[in-house]
Amino acid sequence: KQEVTQIPAALSVPEGENLVLNCSFTDSAIYNLQWFRQDPGKGLTSLLLIQSSQREQTSGRLNASLDKSSGRSTLYIAASQPGDSATYLCAVRSSWTSYDKVIFGPGTSLSVIP
């Protein structure tokens, strides 16, 4: 059974720092991996989607990498800003036929201090 973990559970950094969030999964037979952002009391906003055949995806100051063999993905945030403060979740999808085979990690709560 696929399990997804995220370490650390919480992270606090000063503004301007580059940072890395980690996502680990136990079964390397995945279809894709997705990173989401969640603001307090809000829904999830998709940040980056990496297909299993890809190694990384970039969007602005965000870069996500995927290493299936080691069961790891990282989300790199460059030059962090207070507006980046949120919870970041990764989700691993094991089936292309349906979104029901998606397992979410518990999230990393990020706080960027001005």
Add this chain to the structure above:
Amino acid sequence: DGGITQSPKYLFRKEGQNVTLSCEQNLNHDAMYWYRQDPGQGLRLIYYSQIVNDFQKGDIAEGYSVSREKKESFPLTVTSAQKNPTAFYLCASSGLNTEAFFGQGTRLTVV
């Protein structure tokens, strides 16, 4: 604008009462999902539907019920059989082989 809408944003339930959470999408997505989110845990799948008039149980379906009479709508009823319903509920929709879009959530509290 296309999107997925959940209502209400906040909901309070008395002991023994059934309550229904609304989820509507205008994205023409075939599949819709309900998740429950508790502090410190990942999202857990309650029910999902891939086509009108059909739905499947997820990992934590006990105490919940759904219907899918229209493609655009997938309401979730939290019944009195759900002993610990206080949580944040998220609805999502997706097309086949596409990423999902999420609503803004409903926070349910038992009073």
